Amino acid sequence: VDLLTAAPGDMPAQVQAIIDNGGRVFVAGLGVPRDVVNLCHDNNVLVASMCGKVRHAVAAVAAGCDLVIAQGTEAGGHTGTVATMALVPQIVDVVENKVPVVAAGGLFDGRGLAAALSLGAEGVWMGTRFIATPEAWGTPGYKEKLLSMAEDDTVVSKGFTGKTCRVARNDYTQYWEEHASEIEPFPAQFIRSINDGANHLGAGPNTEVDPSREFWPAGQGVGAINELVPAGDLVRSIVAEAEAVIDRMSTLR
Amino acid sequence: VDLLTAAPGDMPAQVQAIIDNGGRVFVAGLGVPRDVVNLCHDNNVLVASMCGKVRHAVAAVAAGCDLVIAQGTEAGGHTGTVATMALVPQIVDVVENKVPVVAAGGLFDGRGLAAALSLGAEGVWMGTRFIATPEAWGTPGYKEKLLSMAEDDTVVSKGFTGKTCRVARNDYTQYWEEHASEIEPFPAQFIRSINDGANHLGAGPNTEVDPSREFWPAGQGVGAINELVPAGDLVRSIVAEAEAVIDRMSTLR
Incomplete structure (x- = not known):
């Protein structure tokens, strides 16, 4: 669900609609008003915030977000100027394990998943890679x-x-x-x-x-990204590749 | 040795000076003329090329470079637009193990070293982190x-x-x-x-x-980067941290 077109004042009503229809996570891309966080939490919906700078992550944790998504400039869609490799560890450092940090931006395979985990992220957010799946919704071409x-x-x-x-x-x-x-x-x-x-x-x-x-x-x-891959196969191949990367890394010890 | 101020025609003479003074590696930041590669190889000097795009790496390998440095936009100094997390694996894929790939840009600690290795790089290039050492040469402030x-x-x-x-x-x-x-x-x-x-x-x-x-x-x-650290201590702490990251990753298997 993309709330980009929601005027700021409409956000609680839009979020209520997400809650009413069974949403489990609300991801905010342009900041999270405190009342929206409370509304979500009152309804057992997790709140995540896309953060392009270290201070966005500090603010997200202070606002009660349950997840911080550290999104580098290489990400598709609305994005900032700081790149994933530099941003993720700096956000991990300020979040101090208060909430999980998810890495986003430039990630498309198991190597990227392993790299994100190396930087201290607990998971990854991949966007573009999952648009290139048969299941994804999108305009022709x-x-x-x-x-x-x-x-x-x-x-x-x-x-x-x-x-x-x-x-x-x-x-x-x-x-x-x-x-x-x-x-x-x-x-x-x-x-x-x-x-x-x-x-x-x-x-x-x-x-x-x-x-x-x-x-x-x-x-x-x-x-x-050179072929459309069914989303389930993609998830399984990304995890398998990350496991192989971790095994390869272990041999360096 | 920074050859930035060398006019293109002077490059062989400048590189000869590096060779004569015992240089072992020549790193080109703005492309490598073929005659410079040959001059280096005739004198047992390795040639590396800073690459900000996939096609730069293809050209560097074709020109006979011994190392490809995949440098993301987050790097200090002359830089391109593609970020490290996206660039390194895409360069690793086209280089196909013909030469080692080194990751650069946004790397400052052992987490970044482990992440770069996860992406398929054989090593890392850190610039800014090593300027913040007592040993580094630089202007006051x-x-x-x-x-x-x-x-x-x-x-x-x-x-x-x-x-x-x-x-x-x-x-x-x-x-x-x-x-x-x-x-x-x-x-x-x-x-x-x-x-x-x-x-x-x-x-x-x-x-x-x-x-x-x-x-x-x-x-x-x-x-x-919050303190000056002697370069030797820095190298040791980066390696130790990367080893700890690899050990932590292994526990995920």
């Missing part, structure tokens, strides 16, 4: 685009939402790179990109989109 | 600046050299952020920053510098 992209085919653009968002580079991101001073703040730019026909976020396979302009979030791990 | 910085106090600027370079954010980087269209290409901008009194790269502790404008490269791991 999105998955094929992911399979074709190299590691340097993403760009951080404010063109689609008004906030820094890592997406597939295309004519629309290029336009806004050349007209940066005209970008409006969120949510006005979000509405602008919808009106421009370049943003069908949340829409499915029966939507008509222009691949040269569409809003397709993607992380920098995308260059390693 | 540089080390103290590193100790004071948070993970988000760096910025990628072309202001000091004309090429994208991650440094401590200050008044000089801010000036060029606001006058980006006036930045000249390398090496003209490099000379400009010297003439502006903001660039004393390579100078030592008896140099007078303005801390609010000086060229101080720093990676995003800087937020975790």
Whole structure:
């Protein structure tokens, strides 16, 4: 469930809808109001917060979040400037085991899972890799685009939402790179990109989109994603690969 | 030895000087001409190449480099856009064990060393962490600046050299952020920053510098660097911590 389009004042009502429909975890991408945390906890729903800086994690723990997701700049979608390798251990250090830290950004296989655990994370969050599955919902061409992209085919653009968002580079991101001073703040730019026909976020396979302009979030791990893999197989292969990495590492001792 | 100021045509002569003075490894940051590779190999000097993209690594191996250093955007100094967590495994995959891959960018402790090994690297390159040692050469205030910085106090600027370079954010980087269209290409901008009194790269502790404008490269791991540690102690503690991480990981099996 993506609450990006929820106006701030609507958030408790939207979260109540998630609770009413059986949600178990609420993940906030743009900060967590205290009343939302309380609402979730009163209903046995865990609250997680995507954190792009060390001080975001400090604030998330102080606000009562149950999980901190340390998301590096290489992640697809809304993202910050600090990269996963540097961010995760620095967030682990300030969180001090008060809550589990989950690593996100640039992770796509078992090597990344093992690396994240090495940095002190308790788990990983993979986004782009799971969009490239038969099960994932998305507009036509999105998955094929992911399979074709190299590691340097993403760009951080404010063109689609008004906030820094890592997406597939295309004519629309290029336009806004050349007209940066005209970008409006969120949510006005979000509405602008919808009106421009370049943003069908949340829409499915029966939507008509222009691949040269569409809003397709993607992380920098995308260059390693070369086939659609069923999500269950993906989870099993990632875990098996991480186990093999750990076994290989043990032989270094 | 930093050959940044060497004009391209001078490189063989400069490399010959390194060879004549007992250098064992030549690390190229901005590409390696074939004749330089041959000159090094004829003199039993290894050649390594800093690679910020997958195709740089392909080219480095094709050019005969002995080591590929996969350097993520979070690294201090000249750097690209792809982050370490995403870059290292993708470079490991294309290098296919033809030469060892070394991970660089955002690494500052044993957790990072273990993470890099998990990703398939054979070793790590740490820059900023070793500037914060008593042994390191640098202008007055540089080390103290590193100790004071948070993970988000760096910025990628072309202001000091004309090429994208991650440094401590200050008044000089801010000036060029606001006058980006006036930045000249390398090496003209490099000379400009010297003439502006903001660039004393390579100078030592008896140099007078303005801390609010000086060229101080720093990676995003800087937020975790809180004390000067003698280099030998640092190496030993990093290895010991990596071994402890590997032992902890083994218990997950």
